[in-house]
């Protein structure tokens with residue numbers, strides 16, 4: 001698939017690492033490709049809500065090398081989706097993700113490869129978080145290690161009753177490397193982040209809600225009679241934020257993102273630019289026309 005120069009430029013500006021940091025994406029992709037298995041599947045729906053599925057059930061949806069490459073490609077597709085409004089990230093076969101595939105980790109356990117994989121995944125997950133879509137991680141079963149980090153690359157987290165998010169890195173002699181620690185501190189504050197990482201705490205839905213990591217708890221559809229399928233519950237939850245025209249929803253995400261990531265003056269200037277894309281645009285004119293009392 002050929003990528004347009006504008007899209008390439010947008011991708012680069014969303015990345016943390018580029019050639020000036022000694023990062024060569026093609027080189028690490030070649031290495032990761034050797035560790036195959038599983039896939040990352042993308043379904044773009046007419047509703048403007050896409051579903052991204054981490055699919056490697058025989059390994060509890062652990063990330064193989066080829067799945068890391070898949071993820072980056074799916075993010076590229078989502079960056080180039082003008083009709084998009086929302087995104088749900090889920091795991092296949094009733095569990096979320098057990099982190100990186102330990103077989104692949106063993107094979108690239110040298111310092112150099114580890115750093116390259118780390119930069120590749122930080123770039124991919126930063127681009128995921130910076131998509132102009134409102135995103136939700138739907139946690140069913142377990143989100144462990146890199147799987148827990150992946151949940152923090154979404155705007156919101158929903159947990160099924162009985163599910164667990166656990167930063168198990170300490171047990172592996174590691175710390176998060178996919179950007180999960182930095183994002184966790186933003187989400188729950190440094191005190192709570194230190195507790196979760198230092199204690200490799202099992203976060204259940206109740207604890208998750210209490211510390212502000214989790215935004216909603218869904219009924220387990222297999223345990224609760226009459227409960228809707230989890231994905232349906234997640235789509236219903238998300239739809240309150242994605243109702244309306246795509247350019248407006250994307251603008252909402254962009255102003256919040258710039259407020260979150262940029263120094264105030266820069267965020268204000270960015271907000272002005274984004275405001276300029278919706279002011280006088282069709283949705284704005286239609287809304288004005290419907291207010292007949294104020295003509």
Ligand SMILES: CCCC(=O)SCCNC(=O)CCNC(=O)[C@H](O)C(C)(C)COP(=O)(O)OP(=O)(O)OC[C@H]1O[C@@H](n2cnc3c(N)ncnc32)[C@H](O)[C@@H]1OP(=O)(O)O
Nearest residue numbers: 058059060062098099100101102103144145146172177178
């Ligand atoms: C910067 C990123 C850092 C990281 O992500 S490091 C990786 C962190 N993740 C982990 O340490 C999780 C390791 N897995 C486990 O603790 C357990 O498998 C887990 C997820 C609690 C499930 O336990 P059980 O329900 O008892 O099932 P099980 O152990 O028999 O697992 C079923 C099959 O899945 C495999 N699996 C699970 N997690 C994996 C992983 N991360 N990499 C590779 N394979 C993995 C496991 O080996 C087993 O396979 P098999 O049936 O024995 O062939």
